[in-house]
Amino acid sequence: MCGAVRYTIAEKPLATGLCHCNRCRPQSGSAFSTVIFIHRSAITITGETAVFDDIVSSGLRVLRRYCPGCGSPLTTEADVTGDIMFVKAGSIDSNEWYQPDLEMFVTRRRPWVSPVTGATQFEGNPEF
Numbered sequence: 001m002c003g004a005v006r007y008t009i010a011e012k013p014l015a016t017g018l019c020h021c022n023r024c025r026p027q028s029g030s031a032f033s034t035v036i037f038i039h040r041s042a043i044t045i046t047g048e049t050a051v052f053d054d055i056v057s058s059g060l061r062v063l064r065r066y067c068p069g070c071g072s073p074l075t076t077e078a079d080v081t082g083d084i085m086f087v088k089a090g091s092i093d094s095n096e097w098y099q100p101d102l103e104m105f106v107t108r109r110r111p112w113v114s115p116v117t118g119a120t121q122f123e124g125n126p127e128f
């Protein structure tokens, strides 16, 4: 939001998705997070970032990277997703093209949120 952190991604998204999990909800400040899936090697970040090291109930780590200046969430890097990571789609400069093709943790979706037409529904994470 403040522009102190910039990044480029050197590939097209592997997938686009909404995450309804109990961690994305508070972190996004909304009912779900809106992400793209990319390979970790595809992103180059410039500017200082901060990381919240989120140890989830399974004991696995989820690094939630954000801008320390304005607090905007940037990426989610989870042990469970291997060489794949998520980038928060709201932080992409031009994201008019964005359309979710899957939804994760749909059993935790809030009742007033309708499934996205055509989006594959996953009870947890998709297989990586």
Ligand SMILES: [Zn+2]
Pocket (backbone or CB within 6 Å): 019, 020, 021, 022, 023, 024, 025, 033
């Ligand atoms: Zn999530």
